[in-house]
Amino acid sequence: MSDANKDNDEADEDKNKPIYTVWHGYNVVLTENCHPSEMRKRESTTPPLNEAAAFSNNTTQRTAVRRSSGKLEDYGWLRQLDLRNDVPTIDEIRDWKFDVLQFEDTVLIQVFIKLLEYYNLLETFNLDRDTLARYANEVMNLHHKDCYYQKVDIEQKDEEVDEEKEIEKEEEEKDNSKSDIILCEYHNWYHAMSCVHTSFLFLTLGGADEYLNPIDLFCIIFGALIHDLDHPGTNSDFEVKRSTSLAKLYDNDAVLERHSINMGLSMCQKNPELDCLKPFKEKEKEYIAHYVGESVLATDPARHGGIVKGALEFVEKGAQNYQQQSSSTTGESDSSEASYFDRSNPKHRQFIGRLILHSADISNPVQSSFDVAADWAIRVVTEFTRQAEKEKQLQLPVTEFMDGLDSKYKISKLQIGFFNFMVKPLFHTIGILFPKLKMLEEWGVKNNLQYQAVIDEHDLEQKVRESMDMKEGRVFEHYDGDKQVKEVEESVYRKSSGF
Numbered sequence: 169m170s171d172a173n174k175d176n177d178e179a180d181e182d183k184n185k186p187i188y189t190v191w192h193g194y195n196v197v198l199t200e201n202c203h204p205s206e207m208r209k210r211e212s213t214t215p216p217l218n219e220a221a222a223f224s225n226n227t228t229q230r231t232a233v234r235r236s237s238g239k240l241e242d243y244g245w246l247r248q249l250d251l252r253n254d255v256p257t258i259d260e261i262r263d264w265k266f267d268v269l270q271f272e273d274t275v276l277i278q279v280f281i282k283l284l285e286y287y288n289l290l291e292t293f294n295l296d297r298d299t300l301a302r303y304a305n306e307v308m309n310l311h312h313k314d315c316y317y318q319k320v321d322i323e324q325k326d327e328e329v330d331e332e333k334e335i336e337k338e339e340e341e342k343d344n345s346k347s348d349i350i351l352c353e354y355h356n357w358y359h360a361m362s363c364v365h366t367s368f369l370f371l372t373l374g375g376a377d378e379y380l381n382p383i384d385l386f387c388i389i390f391g392a393l394i395h396d397l398d399h400p401g402t403n404s405d406f407e408v409k410r411s412t413s414l415a416k417l418y419d420n421d422a423v424l425e426r427h428s429i430n431m432g433l434s435m436c437q438k439n440p441e442l443d444c445l446k447p448f449k450e451k452e453k454e455y456i457a458h459y460v461g462e463s464v465l466a467t468d469p470a471r472h473g474g475i476v477k478g479a480l481e482f483v484e485k486g487a488q489n490y491q492q493q494s495s496s497t498t499g500e501s502d503s504s505e506a507s508y509f510d511r512s513n514p515k516h517r518q519f520i521g522r523l524i525l526h527s528a529d530i531s532n533p534v535q536s537s538f539d540v541a542a543d544w545a546i547r548v549v550t551e552f553t554r555q556a557e558k559e560k561q562l563q564l565p566v567t568e569f570m571d572g573l574d575s576k577y578k579i580s581k582l583q584i585g586f587f588n589f590m591v592k593p594l595f596h597t598i599g600i601l602f603p604k605l606k607m608l609e610e611w612g613v614k615n616n617l618q619y620q621a622v623i624d625e626h627d628l629e630q631k632v633r634e635s636m637d638m639k640e641g642r643v644f645e646h647y648d649g650d651k652q653v654k655e656v657e658e659s660v661y662r663k664s665s666g667f
């Protein structure tokens with residue numbers, strides 16, 4: 169190796185070393201060059217922000233954006249949507265029926281800013297609207313795209329569009345196999361914005377904002393935005409199993425969550441154009457780093473049990489306080505509701521942030537509409553299937569629940585299990601702590617019934633098939649054993665071959 173080459177290699181190595189730094193009291197690792205997904209060529213999917221376009225409410229539509237499942241099996245659960253490019257009103261947004269998947273991606277940047285404006289946070293902290301928009305635009309670009317999202321020219325006839333789409337798709341697939349482009353059908357910008365939106369509804373319609381200060385509200389909305397930044401479409405465990413540089417960097421603990429926190433905060437530090445947190449005072453920045461860090465860490469599935477336990481402790485303490493208050497009142501009954509949180513207690517406020525981000529993150533099964541819930545379900549299953557395939561290719565232990573999800577029946581079983589064991593206990597507790605959110609558990613139960621109907625239909629078909637085989641088998645009961653087996657086999661063959 170020549171000295172020049174050696175020098176180059178050393179320079180590359182230096183470039184790939186993580187840079188440790190501190191962002192206002194919070195340890196930040198500048199990981200730009202050390203994440204596997206950064207090592208591939210990141211195609212810049214969106215041009216630099218055109219602010220005029222980003223803020224324009226002009227609804228003149230030159231292109232339509234559609235969702236299509238393409239060649240992927242979606243079992244009819246992925247909706248085919250023509251996406252809106254107008255900015256929704258705050259009344260539309262403050263509604264459980266609001267569905268981020270109905271909008272073009274750039275529109276959601278404005279939705280994010282509208283939520284901050286709803287709480288007057290731009291004025292309160294003197295935040296710059298353009299910088300916030302640039303930051304959110306960068307966050308959007310740092311999420312990997314799904315394979316469903318595509319722009320088409322609406323002036324073309326549908327058949328021509330479809331043909332062109334097919335060719336594009338095939339080319340894209342070829343490119344993907346060569347360059348190993350990461351596709352995230354679930355952990356993409358839409359999931360980030362779904363989490364932002366649901367967190368906002370927990371605050372405003374759920375009444376959690378009563379217990380929080382303006383800076384906490386900012387941290388929750390901001391934290392939800394960055395909580396899955398640069399998600400590779402596979403989970404933290406996949407990083408740990410492969411002993412990646414990222415897993416080592418974070419000591420195998422909440423690997424992807426820590427990566428997202430660091431990226432989200434260090435972006436402000438690295439690029440003044442994106443420093444949306446600049447107007448905050450030093451003490452506030454320290455508070456934000458801690459609050460956002462803790463809230464995003466709460467989205468690590470491994471922390472689920474601790475959060476449910478913590479929520480139950482608040483329920484118990486609240487009930488005790490309520491009883492004490494009631495018994496101290498003489499004569500007249502106390503009609504006030506039990507209060508579980510104390511706004512003056514920072515630990516209470518931080519717990520609410522953790523609870524909201526974790527709950528919003530796994531809130532897809534409690535959507536008010538089954539169609540929306542199933543759309544998200546098929547997305548997450550697509551990612552699971554891809555991870556299981558990768559694990560097989562790399563001869564790693566395969567994550568059992570991600571493997572073999574190749575029918576509506578199996579996906580329904582997975583969804584029911586996930587709801588019953590994780591989502592339902594959490595949302596039941598949330599319904600006690602925030603009574604205005606009680607209906608979420610009920611919506612989840614209702615959605616579960618639809619999955620159960622798929623299972624029942626499958627089981628019924630199975631039973632009918634078995635009983636038909638038995639019935640035909642019984643006709644030949646008087647024959648000897650071998651002949652009976654042969655006849656049953658023939659009857660099955662006749663049915664399966666359409667006779």
Ligand SMILES: [Zn+2]
Pocket residue numbers: 359363395396467529
């Ligand atoms: Zn998430």
